[in-house]
Amino acid sequence: xxxxxxxxxxxxxxxxxxxxxxxxxxxxxxxxxxxxxxxxxxxxxxxxxxxxxxxxxxxxxxxxxxxxxxxxxxxxxxxxxxxxxxxxxxxxxxxxxxxxxxxxxxxxxxxxxxxxxxxxxxxxxxxxxxxxxxxxxxxxxxxxxxxxxxxxxxxxxxxxxxxxxxxxxxxxxxxxxxxxxxxxxxxxxxxxxxxxxxxxxxxxxxxxxxxxxxxxxxxxxxxxxxxxxxxxxxxxxxxxxxxxxxxxxxxxxxxxxxxxxxxxxxxxxxxxxxxxxxxxxxxxxxxxxxxxxxxxxxxxxxxxxxxxxxxxxxxxxxxxxxxxxxxxxxxxxxxxxxxxxxxxxxxxxxxxxxxxxxxxxxxxxxxxxxxxxxxxxxxxxxx
Numbered sequence: 001x002x003x004x005x006x007x008x009x010x011x012x013x014x015x016x017x018x019x020x021x022x023x024x025x026x027x028x029x030x031x032x033x034x035x036x037x038x039x040x041x042x043x044x045x046x047x048x049x050x051x052x053x054x055x056x057x058x059x060x061x062x063x064x065x066x067x068x069x070x071x072x073x074x075x076x077x078x079x080x081x082x083x084x085x086x087x088x089x090x091x092x093x094x095x096x097x098x099x100x101x102x103x104x105x106x107x108x109x110x111x112x113x114x115x116x117x118x119x120x121x122x123x124x125x126x127x128x129x130x131x132x133x134x135x136x137x138x139x140x141x142x143x144x145x146x147x148x149x150x151x152x153x154x155x156x157x158x159x160x161x162x163x164x165x166x167x168x169x170x171x172x173x174x175x176x177x178x179x180x181x182x183x184x185x186x187x188x189x190x191x192x193x194x195x196x197x198x199x200x201x202x203x204x205x206x207x208x209x210x211x212x213x214x215x216x217x218x219x220x221x222x223x224x225x226x227x228x229x230x231x232x233x234x235x236x237x238x239x240x241x242x243x244x245x246x247x248x249x250x251x252x253x254x255x256x257x258x259x260x261x262x263x264x265x266x267x268x269x270x271x272x273x274x275x276x277x278x279x280x281x282x283x284x285x286x287x288x289x290x291x292x293x294x295x296x297x298x299x300x301x302x303x304x305x306x307x308x309x310x311x312x313x314x315x316x317x318x319x320x321x322x323x324x325x326x327x328x329x330x331x332x333x334x335x336x337x338x339x340x341x342x343x344x345x346x347x348x349x350x351x352x353x354x355x356x357x358x359x360x361x362x363x364x365x366x367x368x369x370x371x372x373x374x375x376x377x378x379x380x381x382x383x
Contacts, residue, residue, distance in 0.1 A: 026064045028115035032057050036115050038088060048346060063162030068110040071103045071123055071170040074152065079103040082125040082152075082172070086111045087206055089118040098209060116162045123154040123170045124210050124231060151175035151229030155266065175229035176264060180273030182223045188244045188279035197241040199225050199275060204261055207233030232266040236314070239275050246333065248278035259310055259317070259335070280373030285330040287379045288323045288343055295327025299343040299382060302352045302361065303331055306338040311355045320352045336372040340365035343380050 031041035034057040046052055067086060073079050086099045103109040127150035154170035182197060184190050191197055201215040210231070218241075219225045237250045237257050250257050252271040264270050284303065290296045304310075305317045316335065323329040342365035351357050368378045 024064045024113070025061055026113060026115075027059045028062045028064075030057055030060055034058065034060070036060060036062065037117055048348070062115055064113045064115060065160050065162055065165050066110055066112050067114050067119070067121075067158060067160060067166050067168065068108070069121070069156075069168030069170060071107045071109060071154065071172065073107065073125075073172050077125070077127060077152070077172070078105075079107040080105060082123050083210065084109055084121060084123045084170075085210055086114065087120050087122065087209065089120065114160050116160050119158050119160060120206070121156050121158060121168055121170065122206065122210055123172060125152050125172070126150070126229075127152055151231060153231045155232070175231055176270045178227040178230045178264070178270040178273065180225060180275060182219055182225070182239070182275045182277065184242075184245065184277050184279075185248060186245070186277075186279030191242045191245075197239060199227065199237070199239045199273075201227055201230065201262075202236040202238065203231075204234040204236060207231055207235070230264055230270060232264050234261040234263050237262055237273065237275075239277070242277050245277040245279050246281070247275065248335075249276045250274070251276070256335075259315065260312065278373065281333050281375075282336050282370050282373055283330065283332050283375045284334060284339075284341070284368065284370060285328070285375065285377055287327045288329060289327055289379070289381050291381070291383055293381065295323075295325075296382065297323045297325050297327060299323070299345055300347045301329045301341065301343055301380065302347065303334070303339050303341045304352065304358050304361075306340055306367065308355065311353075311358060313353065315353065318352055318358075320347060334370055336370050339368050339370060341368055341378060341380065342366065343382050 028036040030036055031038060032044060032055060033042055035041055044052060044055055071079055071082060071084065073082065080102060082103055084101045084103065086101070088098065099111045099114070101109045101111055152172040152174060154172045156168050156170055158166045158168055160166060178201065180199070182199075197219040198216055199219065203210070203214070215227045215230065217225050217227050237252075239247045239250070247258065250262075251274040252262055257273075262271075262273075286301075288296050288299060288301060290298075300320050300322055302320045303318070305315075310317050317337070317339070319331055319334075321329050321331065340362065342361045344361065366378065366380065368376060370376050
């Protein structure tokens with residue numbers, strides 16, 4: 001028996017007794033407590049100055065498969081410019097369980113040494129429009145939103161069982177257009193023609209792993225914008241360029257996607273976005289004091305929403321700050337709503353984003369309501 005390591009780092013072993021067409025055996029990546037599937041892995045929590053024992057699990061020998069396929073591209077597009085990724089289900093947040101490939105000139109591609117499991121194959125490419133010799137560049141019209149780059153994409157789900165090598169067909173199609181408009185809620189001067197408001201779309205999860213950069217465009221004179229070439233997936237929306245204003249809400253299908261990622265489905269029309277700017281901050285300030293009433297800076301102050309629906313990664317409603325030497329603290333630019341606030345010791349960076357940590361804080365927290373565009377004062381006394 002000989003042992004080799006493939007391009008993805010998997011240990012692949014083959015024996016001279018293996019016949020043609022029989023599956024190759026190999027050692028799959030294993031996650032605690034002993035599974036090859038990220039979806040069924042368990043988390044291990046390690047606290048400050050603690051030691052976790054018994055985190056034992058072993059390698060697993062499995063049948064490895066080759067996933068092959070054909071990509072069909074639009075006329076004039078070379079298949080070799082397309083990037084194809086094979087992602088294991090539920091692994092996109094970790095960046096694990098993925099392989100990459102480039103199609104051959106005839107559009108064929110393959111992934112080798114694939115462990116059994118559920119996968120999604122993504123194919124993406126940016127399209128560069130050819131320009132005939134002597135053709136002048138497209139002029140930029142004043143106050144007109146420039147077009148985003150064209151992108152083509154395809155995706156397919158595939159199940160690998162280690163027995164029958166899967167064959168996949170991918171037909172590339174145009175990226176989706178995402179349109180919307182901006183509004184202003186306030187009395188400050190609105191942007192003029194020389195102030196260009198820009199709307200940006202930042203990929204998350206699987207789309208981010210595809211290596212496709214952010215999409216952005218400027219708003220036209222009528223307050224409308226269009227982002228072309230959007231690949232189905234999850235995104236974060238942001239906007240900038242309005243001096244004296246900040247983004248207040250971004251509504252898509254009745255949901256504020258500043259709180260939750262914008263999800264664009266492959267089989268649905270992209271929603272119309274409403275980006276609202278405001279000129280008034282919603283702030284919270286206060287003083288932290290000890291049991292004697294003396295201002296203190298020995299604790300961290302954590303604020304988080306009362307509604308657990310907002311306890312999501314990268315949430316804008318969950319923050320932590322350290323008071324100044326006079327005990328004063330402040331949270332600036334929070335969305336209005338119902339919150340809980342608490343003083344804690346030994347909080348680790350980012351720990352206030354952990355739902356389990358927030359549940360432990362609930363009994364010792366104070367309820368506070370923040371009104372839109374208002375400053376609220378809430379002092380904390382540590383008992």
